[in-house]
Amino acid sequence: MAILVRRSNLLAPITDAERVNQAWRSDADAITLDLEDGVVETRKAEARGLVKEGIALAGQGGAEVFVRVNAALLHADLDASVWPGVHGIMLPCVASAAEVLEAVEQMTALERRRGLAAGALELIVLLESARAVWDIRSIITASPRITQVGLDESDLACDLGITPLPEYDPYVYARGRLVIEATAAKVQPIGITYPLGVHPRSLSAAEIHRMATDARNLGMKGVLCPDPSWVAPANAAFTPTAERVAHNKRVREVFAGAVAEGTAAVPLDGRMIDVPVDEWAKVVLAMADACDARDAQKRAARAGS
Amino acid sequence: MATPQVRRSGLTMPVVTRRFVDHAWRRGCDFINLDLEDSVPQHLKAHARGLIKDAIPIVRKGGAEAFTRINHDHVHADLEAIVWPGLSKVNYPKAESAEEIRLLDDVITRLERERGIRPGTVEIGANIETATGVAAAYDIASASPRVKEFGGGSGYDMSRDLGVEMFVGFEQFAYGKGELELAARALGLQVRAAPFVANTTGSVSDADRAFGEAQAARKCGFRLGGGLNPAVVEPQNRGFTPTAEEVEDARWVLERHRELAGTGDTWIVIDGRVIDRYEAARARDTLEWAALCAERDREKAVAVLRTRAAMAEPTPPTSA
Amino acid sequence: MSARIRRSWLVVPMSKAEQIVRASRSGADVIVLDLVEFVAEEDKPAARERVQAAIRTAHAGGAEVFAQVDPEMLVADLHACAWPGLTGVIVSRLESPQQVAEVNGLLAELEVRRGILHGALEIVAALETARGNHAAYDIGCASPRIRGLTLGRADLIMDLRPEPSGEIHLMPYLMQRLIGVARALGVTPIGAWWRAPARGLLAGPDDTYHAARRGRAIGFTGSLCIDVNQVEPLNRGFTPDDAEAAAANELITAYRAGVARGVALSEQGDRLVDRGAAAQSLALLDRAAACAARDREKAEMAGRQ
Numbered sequence: 001m002a003i004l005v006r007r008s009n010l011l012a013p014i015t016d017a018e019r020v021n022q023a024w025r026s027d028a029d030a031i032t033l034d035l036e037d038g039v040v041e042t043r044k045a046e047a048r049g050l051v052k053e054g055i056a057l058a059g060q061g062g063a064e065v066f067v068r069v070n071a072a073l074l075h076a077d078l079d080a081s082v083w084p085g086v087h088g089i090m091l092p093c094v095a096s097a098a099e100v101l102e103a104v105e106q107m108t109a110l111e112r113r114r115g116l117a118a119g120a121l122e123l124i125v126l127l128e129s130a131r132a133v134w135d136i137r138s139i140i141t142a143s144p145r146i147t148q149v150g151l152d153e154s155d156l157a158c159d160l161g162i163t164p165l166p167e168y169d170p171y172v173y174a175r176g177r178l179v180i181e182a183t184a185a186k187v188q189p190i191g192i193t194y195p196l197g198v199h200p201r202s203l204s205a206a207e208i209h210r211m212a213t214d215a216r217n218l219g220m221k222g223v224l225c226p227d228p229s230w231v232a233p234a235n236a237a238f239t240p241t242a243e244r245v246a247h248n249k250r251v252r253e254v255f256a257g258a259v260a261e262g263t264a265a266v267p268l269d270g271r272m273i274d275v276p277v278d279e280w281a282k283v284v285l286a287m288a289d290a291c292d293a294r295d296a297q298k299r300a301a302r303a304g305s
Numbered sequence: 306m307a308t309p310q311v312r313r314s315g316l317t318m319p320v321v322t323r324r325f326v327d328h329a330w331r332r333g334c335d336f337i338n339l340d341l342e343d344s345v346p347q348h349l350k351a352h353a354r355g356l357i358k359d360a361i362p363i364v365r366k367g368g369a370e371a372f373t374r375i376n377h378d379h380v381h382a383d384l385e386a387i388v389w390p391g392l393s394k395v396n397y398p399k400a401e402s403a404e405e406i407r408l409l410d411d412v413i414t415r416l417e418r419e420r421g422i423r424p425g426t427v428e429i430g431a432n433i434e435t436a437t438g439v440a441a442a443y444d445i446a447s448a449s450p451r452v453k454e455f456g457g458g459s460g461y462d463m464s465r466d467l468g469v470e471m472f473v474g475f476e477q478f479a480y481g482k483g484e485l486e487l488a489a490r491a492l493g494l495q496v497r498a499a500p501f502v503a504n505t506t507g508s509v510s511d512a513d514r515a516f517g518e519a520q521a522a523r524k525c526g527f528r529l530g531g532g533l534n535p536a537v538v539e540p541q542n543r544g545f546t547p548t549a550e551e552v553e554d555a556r557w558v559l560e561r562h563r564e565l566a567g568t569g570d571t572w573i574v575i576d577g578r579v580i581d582r583y584e585a586a587r588a589r590d591t592l593e594w595a596a597l598c599a600e601r602d603r604e605k606a607v608a609v610l611r612t613r614a615a616m617a618e619p620t621p622p623t624s625a
Numbered sequence: 626m627s628a629r630i631r632r633s634w635l636v637v638p639m640s641k642a643e644q645i646v647r648a649s650r651s652g653a654d655v656i657v658l659d660l661v662e663f664v665a666e667e668d669k670p671a672a673r674e675r676v677q678a679a680i681r682t683a684h685a686g687g688a689e690v691f692a693q694v695d696p697e698m699l700v701a702d703l704h705a706c707a708w709p710g711l712t713g714v715i716v717s718r719l720e721s722p723q724q725v726a727e728v729n730g731l732l733a734e735l736e737v738r739r740g741i742l743h744g745a746l747e748i749v750a751a752l753e754t755a756r757g758n759h760a761a762y763d764i765g766c767a768s769p770r771i772r773g774l775t776l777g778r779a780d781l782i783m784d785l786r787p788e789p790s791g792e793i794h795l796m797p798y799l800m801q802r803l804i805g806v807a808r809a810l811g812v813t814p815i816g817a818w819w820r821a822p823a824r825g826l827l828a829g830p831d832d833t834y835h836a837a838r839r840g841r842a843i844g845f846t847g848s849l850c851i852d853v854n855q856v857e858p859l860n861r862g863f864t865p866d867d868a869e870a871a872a873a874n875e876l877i878t879a880y881r882a883g884v885a886r887g888v889a890l891s892e893q894g895d896r897l898v899d900r901g902a903a904a905q906s907l908a909l910l911d912r913a914a915a916c917a918a919r920d921r922e923k924a925e926m927a928g929r930q
Contacts, residue, residue, distance in 0.1 A: 013889065037899050040889045130808035134762065137440070154901025160808050160844045163869065163909045168818075170843035173801035176480020183436035183467055200897045218477055219467040226890075226897055264319065264346040272509070275343040276461035283465060443759065483798030490755030490783065498795075500788035525786045525794045569640055571663050572826060579826045583781040590784075 003290035004147060004188060006030050006222045007238035008231045009066070009124075012058065013038025014047045019228075020054045024061030024302075026231040029222070029294060031058040032066040032090050032124075035077050044073060048080035055085040062301025066090050066124060074103060082110035088122030088145075092152060095132045097142035100125065104143045124148040124190075128155035133174045136181045149182050150190040150224060151175065153198035169194040179219035188221035200226045205233045212237030240288040248281035255281075309495050309594075310370070310453075311601035312336050313519070313545035314538045315531040317374060319344035320356045330367030330612060332538050335601065337364040338372040338531065341383055342398055350376065354386035361391040368601075368608030372396055372430070380409065388416035388427060396430035399462060401437045406448035413451065428453050434462035439481040443488040454529060455489035456497030458482040474503045497529045498522075510534040519544025528594065546602075547595040555588035555595075562588075628772075628813050630919035631655050631689065632837075632847040632863035633856045637679070638663035639672035645679045649686040651853040652860065652923060656683040660702050661695040661717045662778065663851070669698075673705035680710040687926030691715050691749065696724045699731055707735035713747030713770070717777060720757040725750070725767035732770065746770065749815065751777035758799055765810040774807040775815035775849065776800065780824065787821030804844035816840060817848035817859070826851060830858045837862020860920075865913040873906035880906075 010028035012019040014035055023031045033054045039047045051067055059065045064087035069077035071093035081089065091103055100123070107121050123145040127133055133151075140149050151174060157164050164170050171194060182189035191197055193214040203211075212223050212234045223234040240248075251268065255278040258266035265274040315336035318325040329337045339360055345353045361371045374396040375383035387395065397409060406429060413427050429451040433439055439458060446455045457463075458481035464471045482498065489496045499522040515537035519530055523545050530541035547555075562585035565573060572581035635653035637644050639660055648656050658679050664672045676692060683690045692706035693715040706714065716728055725748065732746045748770040752758045758779070765771055776799060779785070785794045800816060807814040817840035819825070823832030833855040837848060841863050848859055865873075876893060880903040883891035891898045 015887070037901065038889050040884050040887055043887060130805045133805055134809040152901065154899060154905070158901060158904045158908060160804065161846070161908060161912075162842060162844050163865075163873070163905045165842040168839055168842040170801065170804075172479050173483070173798060173805055176478075176483075179467060180436045180439045180480055180484075184440040201895045202897075203895070214473075214475070217469045217473045217475075219469055221468070259346050259348075262346060262349065264344050264349075276465065280461070280465050283468065287468075479798060483795060483802070486795055487755055487759055487799070487802075491759035500794055501790070521789055525788060526784055567667075569665055569668055571638075571665055574826065577827070581781075581826070583784070587784060 003286060004221070005290045005294040006064065006148065006188070006190075007291070008223055008225050008234040009190070010063075010225045010228060010231055011038060011068070012054075014050045014054050015039050015043050020050075020057055023058050023228070024063060026225075026228040027061065027235065027298065028063050028225065028228075028231045029235070029298075030064040030066055030087070032068050032224075033058060033081075034068045035073075035081070036068045036070050036092055038068075044070065048076060051080050052083050055083055059085055060301070062298035064088070066122075068092060071099070075106060078103065078106050078110060082107060082114055082116065082121065084114065084116060086116075086121065088124060088147070090124040090126065092126040093128055093155070094125045094139055095127075095129055096135065097138045100139060100142040100146070104145060107145070119145065121145060122147045124150070126150050126152045127178070128152035129159040130156075130174075131159075133177055136177060137185065140182060140185050140187045146187055148188045148190050148222070149178065151178055151197065153191075153194075157198055164195065164198050166195040166199060171197075175218065183219060189219055190222045190224060191215060191220050192223045193218065202227055202229050205229070209233035209237050239291040240284050244284055245288045248284045251277060251281040252285070309528065309597065311528075311597050312370070313528060313530045313598070314541035315369070315372070316535065316538065317344070317531065317533055319353070320360050320373075321345055321349050321353050326356075326360050326363055329364040330369065330609070332369075332535050333367065333542060333605070334369045334538050335542070335605075336370040336372055336393070336531070338374055338396060339364065339387075340374045341379075341387070342374045342376050350379065351382075354383060357387045358389045361389055365391055366608065366612040368605035370394070374398065380405075381412065384409070384412045384416060388413055388422070389420060390422050392422075392427055394428040394430055396432060398432045399434045399438065400431040400445050401435060402441055403444040403448035406431055406445055406452065410449040410451055425451070427451065431455065433457055433481070433485055434460065435466040436463075436481075439484050442484045443491070446485075446488045446492050446494060452494065454495035454497055455492070456482075456485050456529075458485045472504055476501045495529065496527060498525075498527050500525050510536045512536045512540045516540035516544045523547075542602075546598045547591050551591060552595045555591040558584050558588040559592075628846070629654075629689065630847075630915050631773075631813070631815070632916070633859035634691070634815070634847060634849040635688075635853065635856055636663065636693065636849055636851050637683075639675050639679065640664040640668040642672070642675040642679055645682045647853055649683050649688065650927070651856045652686070652927075653688050653853075653856045654847065654860065654919060654923075655691055655712075656688040657691045657693050657715060657849065658683070658706065659693040660698075660705065661693050669701075673701060676706045677708045680706075680708055684710055685926070687923035691747075693717055693751075694728075696720070696728075699724075699727055703728070703731045703735060707732060707741065707746060708739060709741055711741075711746065713749060713772070715749040715751050715775070715777075717751045718753045718757065718782065719750045719764060720754055721760060722763050722767035725764055725771065729768045729770055744770065747772045749773040749775060751775050752803065753777040753779040753782040755783055758803070761803060761806045762810070765806060765812055771810075771812055773813040773815045774803055776803055777849065778825070780819070791820045793819065793821055793824065800840075800845075801843060808844065813847075814845050815847055815849070816845045817862075818843065818845070828852075828855065830854050834858035834862045864916040865909050870910060870913050873909045876906045877903050877910075 006029045008028040009030040009032055010023055010026055011032050011034050012023045014033045035047050055065050066088050067081035068090035111118055140146050179189045193211045196211050208230050216238055225231050251273055254268050255273050265272050312335045314334045315338055316334050317338040317340050320339040341353050365371050370393040371391055372394040373387045377399045409429055417424050431445050431452050459478040486498050519541045528545050530545055561580045631654045633653045634655040634657050635648050636657045636659050637648045639658055658676050660672055680690050689712040691713050694702035696716055736743050750764050752761055780793050788794050804814040817836040819836045837859050847863050879891050879893050880898050
């Protein structure tokens, strides 16, 4: 099965023309045109009118283009967003399978009406209530369109009735449940380490890289980027380095040699290489190939534009 | 909850490696886990199956229990090969559903009957090594009365399933560990758990580390050990056994608690230390565990003496 | 209906009912008349006899009054405490929805017999065993009387011990799970984030304040305590302080200024501020106001003595 590579997903408020125009330069794997938290109430109607044009602008670097709709304005927002060139919808505030199915029904109808392939549009769902975290399994298995799931930590704080402190992570359970249930359902969990999810800031590339790496080591497969400065470090954190690739190629060689000689364990650089280590090497190399392929796609798209 | 087994230390070893099997009885382990899974190469698995029946009594010569780890994908062939008198437990990797456990139970039940093993003898170790397993934890743990201990939720296979590197120095598996432990406790099973210790080396042979971890685990109330390298056996035996001081202290606590009876108080503070029914329960537990460990050590010592006598080996001046 | 402010729940064993006078002057938001945890077996019959009078005394200082009852002795315990003036019961070591149904039925009968408004008596479920915690969701659903969940003395009853870090093994997981389940059900999570060795009977005022502050940061709203000296630290730890209120006001101001300019995302220093952050700040100010109102109410009632 093809590995989905979506290391970075840059949010661009649709009413911020500068951000929408420049988003492709960030080299994000995905760009989400935001109709929701990035747009003030009084401009939501105006925002809908800007989506169609924004799709082409955002997509010129080969990024997958998503649109984040408002849960409370679902029908109007979906109607404004389902056009050729859109890869999927980001659905915030999801609390039940029924809500997923409601969105899916309308997306299916719009796909048909607007000449997109049936079922083409993906769904990224964001959970922002304790109820949603508890019911996550029924939510993310409600539709095969769902490819990624994340927590909206800011809104989740409201639901839990807290103003989080950076020193005390209130989401260890919720985030852990997200990773386990998503992985079990073959949906990618996305997010960044605490407290950057609830207190997003512009930090140095090195700090973003470190936190994205920690997120990867919690099981996350990509990061929602509220700021372009997050994109490059996030991409790097989720891409196996040349050094790791070389090391894991060596692991595979050495292990294959051991197997040929009839054992299932062989030392290499002070570590025992056995079946699980070889299996992990396969994972890393497959991820490296998939990242290379994605980067090549984006380069080709930029060359063509 | 049933009387806990004493399983402080144990070695998982490929059954195909003759010298490991032959010397296992000398290691001082509480159990030996004969492996048919990850430490046995694919092309040797059929051969490995044929070795288990004879290996069981060999590894038990020092008083250790005999376990086997089977392959997730070869359940029938592996069970046929391993369920023989003397086997205490089947470790089943990557358990993902209650149905799998029930199937194992059914096959083991038939084999126990056919082979004259007392029904219910063979335990099942349901090892959770994937996200799907965590998501089904309670159902898996409750699927069969042969499951007597439960826990875990980290390790190589879990890391691969989640796509994470190991030994990164922070807790990566809090949710999975919590889910498994809660299920184990809710079902009255022995808990396989330990306090989080940041590990960035992945070393499997560090004796000091093994002792420190075993002691920390025991102080947290956990008693199940095991490993891959003989160097950790003695440290684990020692780390998981209460010290004489701790036994003495437990008796002191029980006396102080007995003195509360009839005073109308349910607790008292002595030298900054609370004595209440919870401390008393813990003290009783320590004494019971100390007795079980002593009994187990005696059992093993007797087995070793007998084996040496049978091999006409001299007994070393200080016994094992 | 916004939840009552219940930051401190001072437990008074009914075997030591003389302590009730001091308790009623302690400033506790709630007084808990205990028939279970701190009362020796042989003293229970006499303890039950004292509850009705204790309810009246406890009220004098403006506290709400709960009674802590044993699910194995429901008939005796509930008959002893379901009098006018009682707000509700904490059921210790609650393990199943069936037990909740039993409590519910007995309370309904007693309400009728004793002239208490039907449905008024609340239940707080103390989930102090592994079985109880595992069944938390089903227990919380089992009756509309359930208004709160707490771990009570789970750490002692489940024999959870300190780890080298000072965290009590499994408690961080159990706390966050309980908070999540409670919020999913719309009920209040009660407890604090205690760390060894300063927990239970050994917790001093400072430890108590910090346990409350940490607890509040992850979603608890109030905690049980056994000593009058813990009441003020709990009240303080569970109340937003002036610095927090000031920060909340600043953030709301920054957010609203942005919205007035048509911008939904603003910056406060290096922090990105959005609607969710503003909502958290508003909720904090609401809670601060509610706490102030509760404190005034208690002062008035105490003044009238």
